[in-house]
Amino acid sequence: MADSVEQSGPPRWDLLDDKLLRACRVWDLRARRYRHPENGTEGEFYYIDSRDWVIVVARTPSGELILVRQFRWGSDELSWEFPGGIIDAGEDPVEAGLRELREETGYVAQSGRLIGHCKPNPAILNNHCHIVFADNVELAESGTEWDEHEEMEIRVIPEAQVVQWAREFKIGHALALTGLFYYQLAVR
Numbered sequence: 438m439a440d441s442v443e444q445s446g447p448p449r450w451d452l453l454d455d456k457l458l459r460a461c462r463v464w465d466l467r468a469r470r471y472r473h474p475e476n477g478t479e480g481e482f483y484y485i486d487s488r489d490w491v492i493v494v495a496r497t498p499s500g501e502l503i504l505v506r507q508f509r510w511g512s513d514e515l516s517w518e519f520p521g522g523i524i525d526a527g528e529d530p531v532e533a534g535l536r537e538l539r540e541e542t543g544y545v546a547q548s549g550r551l552i553g554h555c556k557p558n559p560a561i562l563n564n565h566c567h568i569v570f571a572d573n574v575e576l577a578e579s580g581t582e583w584d585e586h587e588e589m590e591i592r593v594i595p596e597a598q599v600v601q602w603a604r605e606f607k608i609g610h611a612l613a614l615t616g617l618f619y620y621q622l623a624v625r
Contacts, residue, residue: 448474463487463523487564490557492521492612493534494620495544495571502599503542503574504608506590517602518613524567530554534569542591543581546571553619557612566612568619 450471459466464487472479495503502519509516520541524533531549539545549571557566581589594602602608603617 450474453479458483483561485562487523487562488526489524489530489564490521490566490612491524491530491534491537491569492519492566492616493538493549493569493571494519494552494616494624495538495542495546495574496596496624497593498573498575501593501595503538503544504592504594504599504613505541506592507588509610516610517608518610519616521566521612530567531569534567535571538571538574539577539579540584541581541587541589543577543579544574545577546574552623553615555612555615566615568616570620570624572624 451474452469453472454468454470456468457465458468464485466483467486468481468483470479470481493503497503504517505520506515506517508514520538521534522537522541524530528536531551535546535549549569551567552570553568554565555568556562557564581591599608599617603614608614608617
């Protein structure tokens with residue numbers, strides 16, 4: 438059934454050119470020129486070339502979830518979300534998630550597992566976001582290792598309250614909501 442749905446959609450445009458417009462610290466702004474394969478219409482479209490991301494839904498032995506709140510420059514406000522970040526080149530998404538969890542919150546897990554992934558915004562981004570679940574996390578003695586511009590509030594919150602915060606739009610970060618969705622599908 439899925440194959441027939443895929444085959445009946447609009448045609449894939451032909452890529453004519455792909456050029457770098459601006460290299461930035463964590464992503465590149467690029468432009469692609471495409472041509473419609475049937476009517477010949479052409480256009481230049483901009484996208485952000487980024488490495489993949491990971492977020493971690495981390496649960497304590499008592500069943501609470503770890504959230505962080507940090508300032509986000511794009512929305513110009515504080516944002517509640519699950520810990521996460523950019524996956525380093527060649528790094529496994531689960532290993533990256535456990536690393537980000539430790540660095541951002543000071544919590545560690547013996548293991549984690551991939552519970553989902555998504556394309557954050559395929560209209561303007563070319564990357565994936567991987568969602569990792571880490572169970573029975575515990576606070577390590579080593580503390581956090583924030584990046585230069587990171588500063589976070591770390592909270593251990595009952596699962597029901599996290600779900601309520603999502604309903605009340607206290608959690609508005611789309612990837613945090615996606616992580617909660619996958620957690621509810623795969624873990625609960």
